Amino acid sequence: MSHRIYEGHGDPVCETRPGLTRRSFLRRGVGTAGGLAAVAAALSPLRDFDASEMSVAGFLQKHYKEMDAQEMEAALDRIREQVEARYEVRPEIRDIKPMDGVEFVYALNLSRCIGCRKCVHACVAENNQSRDPEIQYIRVIEMPRGTTDVEHGDHHYERATVPDEDHYYMPVQCHQCANPPCVKVCPVEATWSEPDGIVVIDYDWCIGCRYCEAACPYWARRFNFTTPKIPKDKLNPNMSYLSNRPRSQGVMEKCHFCLHRTRQGKMPACLEICPTGSRKFGNVLDPNSEVSQILRTKRVFVLKEQVGTLPRFFYYYDERDPISGYSDEAKGGQG
């Protein structure tokens, strides 16, 4: 491109490029300025960068499945410090592994659910979901009796008291599918199915592409569009790596059957709060568990069976309608 013109003793006195005119100089200058500005613009989100969210160790952290015990402990230490710095609460955070010979199944009795939404809010409190913007894993859909048109159900029902006698209620949360479309579409394997059937997310590996959200036929996944806000006094310090530790902006989250509780034998928070006993949880590989009994003896169905996701979340009905049926039953018994 450039030509050197040698004069006299061969010293380079003058270096010119053909076409280095005023015009091309200006043009190149503007182009360079534009390029620099574009780089600055691309980096501009860094103005909001929160250093406490990021560290070299965090950046270099491996995928959950590739971490050994030592690396996991280091990651947990880092998370402990971050949580403490941000929420002024020392969390009890562990990495709890699945148990052998356990496959979790959830069953929900639609004849008993009264739509009180206690499960929704107990879940938010247990799992450190963002309060602003609001993130909830459980949706409760109100539908007219005699229909199952989920698409036209009402999430926003406001009633003085529930249940309304002309409606019934269907809570929907992650179904922990055995054939999970969300796992298939993840381009970075940040979400996968664990041996006990729970579909989990490595929040540190998720890139926030939201493919899984689009793939889920139950709309069970939620995206953190912005940094989640949780009041310091509302933080649940009982955490695990794959479940309810605080998430950051730009990652997906969803119901994980309260694995920090259930992998230690306890019941999920949504079940414990349910005032009607509509929610049932247990090990389907144990033939005497409550969920096994339900699958054997009740009329059970799964939502959107035709899409082939093989959910581990079942809905069932009782033989008779509890609201109108009780008095009949009592009369029949006494008369």
Next chain:
Amino acid sequence: MEHESGRVEQERGKDAAGGRGSGIEAEERVKIFGWLVGPGFVLLALGMVFGLSSGDVPSAESPSVSATALVAGPLRESLKDPPMTEIGGIEQRCISCHQLFESLWDGSKPLRQHMDVQIKHGVDGSCYGCHSRENREKLELKGGELVSFTEVARLCGECHGPVLRDWQRGTHGKTLGYWDANLGEVRRLGCTECHDPHSPAYEGIIPLPGPHTLRMGERLNEHGGESNRNPLRYWQENKGHKAESGGSH
């Protein structure tokens, strides 16, 4: 970078122009385009830096739910064996009174004790449908067998057979504690830990607040304009955004 690409464009332009045989005009055109590339980038960059699309995230604070609404556990306390009840602020056994005073209530006289008991259960309003007349600390089955208050399920099951069967299997009622007896105590709540035996049907309860999140669909209800039902529109209006800025839909 930009210069290079401009150069390439120029070259391409030259080729194309050469093909058409109007070289000078084409070169001029390319130069004008080249001039526009730089300022275009600058404008784009300025727009990004000064937030023409600042990524305003829809957010709505969820209404706070009182902690008392979220206490897990049995809804009510069932009577133990022997049953105790509070009279005048003092815990008393049933027989403390019923041994002294014979109460032959058969509906002939108005009740003067246990006025708080409202019977909305079954067709037989008499106390002795369930309570033993002889031993007030026991319940009486249809066959005359006396059972303690902790075995109340046997009494209930005499009328509510399918429910008793389901409860025994664990498919009716609430289970607290652990999901496997090998891991910890499985606490299957008894009949009277949820149901008031004198009025067992559930009263309606006040639902906790509904979602303020996005994409929950529009309300299909007869009352209330849908504008304040669609959460996204609700948020936009509250933020002073125009509802017609449909770009964020």
